[in-house]
Amino acid sequence: MTESTSLRFHVPEPEVRPGGTPDFSKVPIPKAGSVERPPVDVDPRAIRDMAYSIIRVLNKEGEAVGPWAGTLSDEELAEGLRHMMTLRSFDARMQMAQRQGKTSFYMQHMGEEAVSCAFRRALEPGDMNFPTYRQAGLLIAGGYPLVEMMNQIYSNEADPLKGRQLPIMYSSKEHGFFSISGNLGTQFVQAVGWAMASAIKNDAKIAAGWIGDGSTAESDFHAALVFASTYRAPVVLNIVNNQWAISTFQGIARGGSGTFAARGLGFGIPALRVDGNDYLAVHAVAKWAVERARKNLGPTLVEYVTYRVGAHSTSDDPSAYRPKTESEAWPLGDPVIRLKNHLIVRGLWSEERHKQTEAEILDTVISAQKEAEKHGTLHAGGKPSARDMFEGVYAEMPPHLRRQRQQAGV
Amino acid sequence: MPRMTMIEAIRGAMDVSMERDDNVVVFGEDVGYFGGVFRCTQGLQQKYGKSRCFDAPINELGIVGTAIGMAAYGLKPCVEIQFADYVYPAYDQIVSEAARLRYRSNGGFTCPIVIRMPTGGGIFGGQTHSQSPEALFTHVSGLKVVVPSNPHDAKGLLISAIEDPDPVIFLEPKRLYNGPFDGHHDRPVTAWSKHELGEVPEGHFTVPLGKAVVRKPGADLTILAYGTMVYVAEAAAAETGIDAEIIDLRTLLPLDLDTIVASVKKTGRCVVVHEATLTSGFGAELAALVQENCFFHLEAPVARVAGWDTPYPHAQEWDYFPGPARVGRALTETMEA
Numbered sequence: 001m002t003e004s005t006s007l008r009f010h011v012p013e014p015e016v017r018p019g020g021t022p023d024f025s026k027v028p029i030p031k032a033g034s035v036e037r038p039p040v041d042v043d044p045r046a047i048r049d050m051a052y053s054i055i056r057v058l059n060k061e062g063e064a065v066g067p068w069a070g071t072l073s074d075e076e077l078a079e080g081l082r083h084m085m086t087l088r089s090f091d092a093r094m095q096m097a098q099r100q101g102k103t104s105f106y107m108q109h110m111g112e113e114a115v116s117c118a119f120r121r122a123l124e125p126g127d128m129n130f131p132t133y134r135q136a137g138l139l140i141a142g143g144y145p146l147v148e149m150m151n152q153i154y155s156n157e158a159d160p161l162k163g164r165q166l167p168i169m170y171s172s173k174e175h176g177f178f179s180i181s182g183n184l185g186t187q188f189v190q191a192v193g194w195a196m197a198s199a200i201k202n203d204a205k206i207a208a209g210w211i212g213d214g215s216t217a218e219s220d221f222h223a224a225l226v227f228a229s230t231y232r233a234p235v236v237l238n239i240v241n242n243q244w245a246i247s248t249f250q251g252i253a254r255g256g257s258g259t260f261a262a263r264g265l266g267f268g269i270p271a272l273r274v275d276g277n278d279y280l281a282v283h284a285v286a287k288w289a290v291e292r293a294r295k296n297l298g299p300t301l302v303e304y305v306t307y308r309v310g311a312h313s314t315s316d317d318p319s320a321y322r323p324k325t326e327s328e329a330w331p332l333g334d335p336v337i338r339l340k341n342h343l344i345v346r347g348l349w350s351e352e353r354h355k356q357t358e359a360e361i362l363d364t365v366i367s368a369q370k371e372a373e374k375h376g377t378l379h380a381g382g383k384p385s386a387r388d389m390f391e392g393v394y395a396e397m398p399p400h401l402r403r404q405r406q407q408a409g410v
Numbered sequence: 411m412p413r414m415t416m417i418e419a420i421r422g423a424m425d426v427s428m429e430r431d432d433n434v435v436v437f438g439e440d441v442g443y444f445g446g447v448f449r450c451t452q453g454l455q456q457k458y459g460k461s462r463c464f465d466a467p468i469n470e471l472g473i474v475g476t477a478i479g480m481a482a483y484g485l486k487p488c489v490e491i492q493f494a495d496y497v498y499p500a501y502d503q504i505v506s507e508a509a510r511l512r513y514r515s516n517g518g519f520t521c522p523i524v525i526r527m528p529t530g531g532g533i534f535g536g537q538t539h540s541q542s543p544e545a546l547f548t549h550v551s552g553l554k555v556v557v558p559s560n561p562h563d564a565k566g567l568l569i570s571a572i573e574d575p576d577p578v579i580f581l582e583p584k585r586l587y588n589g590p591f592d593g594h595h596d597r598p599v600t601a602w603s604k605h606e607l608g609e610v611p612e613g614h615f616t617v618p619l620g621k622a623v624v625r626k627p628g629a630d631l632t633i634l635a636y637g638t639m640v641y642v643a644e645a646a647a648a649e650t651g652i653d654a655e656i657i658d659l660r661t662l663l664p665l666d667l668d669t670i671v672a673s674v675k676k677t678g679r680c681v682v683v684h685e686a687t688l689t690s691g692f693g694a695e696l697a698a699l700v701q702e703n704c705f706f707h708l709e710a711p712v713a714r715v716a717g718w719d720t721p722y723p724h725a726q727e728w729d730y731f732p733g734p735a736r737v738g739r740a741l742t743e744t745m746e747a
Contacts, residue, residue, distance in 0.1 A: 128482075128483070130479070131722075160516060160518075161514065161515065161516045162516050164513060164514055164516065165514050169514065171514070171515040171516070171518045171519065172518065173515075173518045173519060177516035177518050178482060178519065179508060179514055179518060181506060181512060181514070182506075183502060183506040183507070183539060186475065186502065186503060186506060186507050189471065189472055189475030189476060189479070189503075190475050190476070190478045190479035190482065190507065191479060192475075192476055192481045193475060193476030193478060193479025193482075193483075194479035194480065194482055194483045195479070196476055196479070196480060197480040197483035197484070197485045198483060199461075199587075200435060200461045200462075200480075201484075207479070219471055219499070220471060220475060220502075220503075221470045223469045223472035223475060224472070224475075226467050226469055227466075227467065227469070227472045227475075227476050230467055232473060256545060335721065338576075348739065392512050392513045392514050392516055392517055393512070393551050393552050394512070394552065394554075394575075394576045394664075395520070395574075395575040395576055397514070398620065398664035399620075399664060399667065399668075400665065400667070401665060409690075
């Protein structure tokens with residue numbers, strides 16, 4: 001007879017809680033330049049190890065090293081730095097606007113700027129992103145007007161979404177930015193469908209899906225991988241692992257899988273892990289995955305290893321669940337500072353120029369803010385018409401909505 | 411005019427739509443090579459190729475989710491959920507995404523998809539092959555919900571649904587696939603070839619969404635029905651000798667309120683019948699609308715005959731299914747009230 005043991009229930013815990021000393025010493029960080037760069041038509045089985053490593057280009061000295069370096073020109077790198085600085089400045093102003101009661105809600109990107117800003121530069125016009133609420137860099141690096149973003153955040157009379165959507169749930173078909181939904185994970189599988197459509201029509205456009213570490217636990221993540229694998233859809237499936245899902249550390253979603261990227265292996269999808277705070281590495285990996293998709297070689301799963309420096313949202317206080325200084329201990333540093341140092345090392349940038357650029361960007365953001373505020377903020381000034389509330393539910397307004405609009409007296 | 415089954419009519423609608431519009435794609439579980447477990451897509455893959463009609467993994471969320479992405483690209487996917495009972499894994503994609511995409515993006519993205527699913531009982535389908543989940547969709551703003559009751563309407567409504575710019579839930583009463591059914595399970599079934607509504611035009615034609623039809627004019631009371639219940643209502647009226655006006659709603663959302671109100675104002679009495687469970691079923695909405703719009707014309711309370719508030723049982727099929735006897739009792743009681 002088997003000896004009976006009492007079972008014990010396992011609940012993963014982060015290594016450190018508030019009051020503790022942040023410790024990332026157990027996070028293995030490979031040296032910059034140490035991971036190979038396979039050809040895009042590589043057999044996924046030959047690069048399984050890459051799902052457990054981290055592709056990095058910038059070393060501690062700020063030099064670009066290894067086989068993934070060299071995908072961007074000097075001008076493009078300087079522009080990339082500006083994009084990240086713009087996103088950071090935009091975040092700070094909108095965070096403040098929320099505190100001032102000009103809007104109800106905001107979500108920052110602090111620490112994750114490189115991911116969306118660099119990825120956007122690997123796409124072609126006509127490609128479509130299916131973003132989450134933390135990829136505004138796709139809009140900024142894609143040239144979407146800051147004023148339009150702010151109009152949406154303020155739900156004012158010029159809001160392109162007519163005040164129907166919660167702040168930051170942007171939408172712009174023209175800029176390859178799919179309508180953001182509050183329901184997590186849903187867009188990941190829609191991205192696969194968009195890519196399938198492009199293949200069905202023998203088009204040349206590709207799609208990019210986006211999801212956070214926490215939301216990979218949603219069923220939509222699994223569905224997306226199944227469909228992408230089955231139909232070899234031209235899609236780049238991006239997981240932004242910022243270590244945290246509100247208060248929940250990444251181990252709760254990841255379980256025993258080792259890495260999020262490793263989840264792709266069981267589906268036969270090549271999976272890469274990349275330093276999400278390394279603008280050059282993000283761009284190089286994005287370019288590789290995009291090229292793979294465009295050459296009809298199928299989907300790629302990419303995990304961006306980064307850290308959510310800010311609070312989850314303006315409604316969140318991280319000091320309740322993680323050490324206050326944890327972000328400072330994060331071993332991959334700050335994406336803005338790392339790219340800045342790289343450009344300085346190369347003689348393409350200086351502290352002075354950085355400060356000056358920072359001031360210029362702040363001016364741009366403030367003037368955009370002034371422009372947006374002319375059209376109103378959430379509780380003051382111009383606002384969308386109450387009539388707009390009834391429009392767009394259907395292509396044509398059905399009789400019951402016409403009756404309700406009449407009842408509403410608008 | 412050729413006579414065909416509802417299956418052939420539905421297949422014909424997809425065939426016509428695929429022929430006319432390269433952007434129409436059809437997929438779902440067993441839909442491709444095999445032609446569907448109910449044969450509704452038979453031959454479409456051979457005719458249009460695997461990129462237009464294909465088999466999907468068993469993942470309802472994935473079927474609807476990818477269809478939404480395809481629609482955002484510009485295709486017009488007409489997807490199948492094998493049984494309406496299995497639509498729930500896709501519910502988030504339908505409610506949170508398909509229904510709201512136009513609204514939340516201010517028309518920047520739209521979702522012209524059709525989600526076909528066999529619905530309804532009367533076939534000993536037990537708990538997971540008999541449900542009628544229409545009320546879970548009529549409660550969702552942004553969706554259209556259609557339930558045909560005969561081959562002619564099935565083809566015309568499905569073509570309309572595929573051409574419609576908004577997401578349409580298309581519920582096909584599987585009990586009616588091969589012939590009309592009035593609830594008399596002890597009598598031989600009739601085939602659509604023996605029924606005038608089995609006459610379906612060849613080629614392209616449409617039946618407009620949002621329009622009900624009076625199946626049988628009458629003076630005594632109004633019966634609001636859809637799907638299989640249209641035939642049950644006809645049988646119940648005939649057997650009780652009550653001169654009922656029978657309205658086949660065809661589209662539940664948006665609803666043809668004008669036709670309903672005109673009829674109830676004329677008859678002064680109204681009985682609502684559906685297979686779905688009673689509490690918070692679509693009948694509650696119909697009863698409320700009739701009460702609001704026809705209150706001073708009503709001579710009796712609005713009655714509802716529906717499935718019991720239980721999961722759909724197996725052995726007790728005919729105790730559960732609202733057949734002609736139960737509907738007939740409600741008609742008599744409403745006339746006597």
